[in-house]
Amino acid sequence: ADGREEAKAVTAPLSLIITAFAPVSDVRKTLTPQLETGCDSVLLLVDLACGRHRLGGSALAQTCKQIGDEAPDLENVESFREFFSVFQSLNQRGLLLAWHDRSDGGLFACLCEMAFAGHCGLNVQLDGLETDPVSLLFNEELGGVIQVATDKLDQVCAAFEQAGLADCVHDIATVQKEEQITIHNNGLPLFSASRAELQQAWSQTSYHMQALRDNPDCAREEFDAIAQADTGLTANTTFDLDEDIAAPFIQSGNRPQVAILREQGVNGQIEMAAAFDRAGFNAVDVHMSDIISGARTLDDFKGLVACGGIPYGDVTGAGAGWAKSILFNARARDVFEQYFKREDTFSLGVCNGCQMMANLKVLIPGAEHWPHFVRNVSEQFEARFSLVEVMESPSILLAGMAGSHMPIAVAHGEGHAEYHNDAQRQQVKSALRYIDHQLQPTEQYPFNPNGSPQGLTGFTSDDGRATIMMPHPERVFRSVQHSWRPDEWQEDAPWMRLFRNARVWVG
Structure with a gap:
């Protein structure tokens, strides 16, 4: 700025990065x-x-x-x-x-x-x-x-x-x-x-470094947890893990259609479709552009699943933005509203799909008390393998699973459940909550990756037909998808029961 010129030289070695890939047979x-x-x-x-x-x-x-x-x-x-x-x-x-x-x-x-x-x-x-x-x-x-x-x-x-x-x-x-x-x-x-x-x-x-980058309180909680006695991850189910309750319906040859809904950037639709296909459904790829253009309605579907991933680049409020593309489009709003009113249908929202459906609660009967999801308390995207407990609730997808605890995949930046007031929190139908390794409901980081009050991370409508959750059951429906699992587990993981419950409910 003062007219003086100064020459500087920076000498740095070149880095050669070699990436290798190999198949893993098992x-x-x-x-x-x-x-x-x-x-x-x-x-x-x-x-x-x-x-x-x-x-x-x-x-x-x-x-x-x-x-x-x-x-x-x-x-x-x-x-x-x-x-x-x-x-x-x-x-x-x-x-x-x-x-x-x-x-x-x-x-x-x-x-x-x-x-x-x-x-x-x-x-x-x-x-x-x-x-x-x-x-x-x-x-x-x-x-x-x-x-x-x-x-x-x-x-x-x-x-x-x-x-x-x-x-x-x-x-x-x-x-x-x-x-x-x-x-x-x-x-x-x-x-x-x-x-x-x-x-x-x-x-x-x-x-x-974490204390400087993230919420320092969360960094301290995770650091202090190192010194605590830790039994590690465990799993216990209140149902027979090896029982395929959907088998009689699969054998009938009837495969009800479930809409695997996605928006631009969503990447969880393949695993979600695989889980529902395994449970006896005909999983159909439905893009939001199909709904908005009028190329497709939801009239022929028994199930609707809003998938997770990174819609709109996973920018702040991406789930809410997805919901607004429905609420502010007359055709799309009518399609979804008519679907949710039909008593022969069920709905599931996972991760960004959970955020989206929470913002559609004005269209979903019995969902008016659902929370809004905001940025994690840690102030960072959290990708973890967390322990959750299935709570007693009317959710048709979690029928017979209450009291079970098992790990589940977590990957979100805005999963903190926020309520308008205490009355709303008391009236909400909770279905899933984070627990620590002593099996107690927790708000402690990192056992609760988003800091939601009372560890609550899954909710259902009054009649149980609509369920939303921030964790990803579709990423852990097979035992081999788990980074840790009990030795006695066979092919199916506990979360496969959620998808089979849907098939049994449809009949």
Whole structure:
């Protein structure tokens, strides 16, 4: 501005990003770092560096303001190939319980992260490895840690020996239910700290960034929850999970039509259609432009489902905007109003579809007490796997499910239920609520991802024909869609009952 010119040079290395894809033949065989605590087991270090402990470029070196002289490298391609082959075989045979790679932070970080995921402790023994404990624990050479049940240990070791990798495998630790992580070397204690202490230290940087970006109160609640005793996700149903109550209706060959309604940007219609198709419906793709143009009405449908996703780019108030495209269009308003009045129909709104239907409550009989949905208390989009309880309600879609609790997918930025006054909140027909891992209704973040009062996140009309909810049952109607599930679940997940209830109600 003052006429002076100043030349500046910025030197930055170019980054090459290589993206690789591979098919997964069976997602049920996926291994995670979460340690199993319900059986006797050992943790094995698979050291593909064959005893090399180079610290160059490691997290440890950087914390000491160093770079180092020698960085880890792949020395033996054939050994790496053999490891991958053996690992896949062991996993297919069901001989592995958990797995985590040795990467940033080295073996110490790898073991700690596995303990964090399992909410457990570890007894780490470095005896017999005959090397400097610091370089052993913090090098970032190729390798990883696998958890193996004690009664399967011989089979696992034999497989590695047959592949010529016996010298790479070391018994390194055992799981402890007491949440203490201890390290011994040559029989002497080297280090000890609680799981909570280490996990909070591990989370400090993320917590402080989150507190600046998001609602700081929510960031603090999530950080404090690390130190709490946590039983983790659980599931319990008050109905027979394996009973297909819709089977007699499917066998009849009659497939009632359900309108899978979407607006521009909606992306949940495929899963929703799949769930209703599985329950015995003929799922029909209906776009809002079909309704507005007059190309289609809802006269031939028994069900109407407003799907979730990102309509209108998921900008603030997108669900309300979707509703206004109906309310302020005479043809569309009449189509929806006539549909909702028909007593032989049901309706479901999920996520953005929930927001949309909540704004259409003037057209839906018995829905006048439904809340309005506003921005999450965390001030951020929340994509989580949350625990909910099905409440006693007249909802025809949740019939016979009251008292059940199970996980469900959550993905929304405006899911906080807002009421005009206490009278409205007391009169609303609640159907679903978030609960914590002690199975209590909660407003605590992140167990309640949007901060809705009393954890309420699903509602129904007075006669139960219209139900809205912020979570996504269509994303978890199969057990394989869950990131966590009980071992005894077969093909169907509990949320499949919701779609089958619809088929039974239609008759």
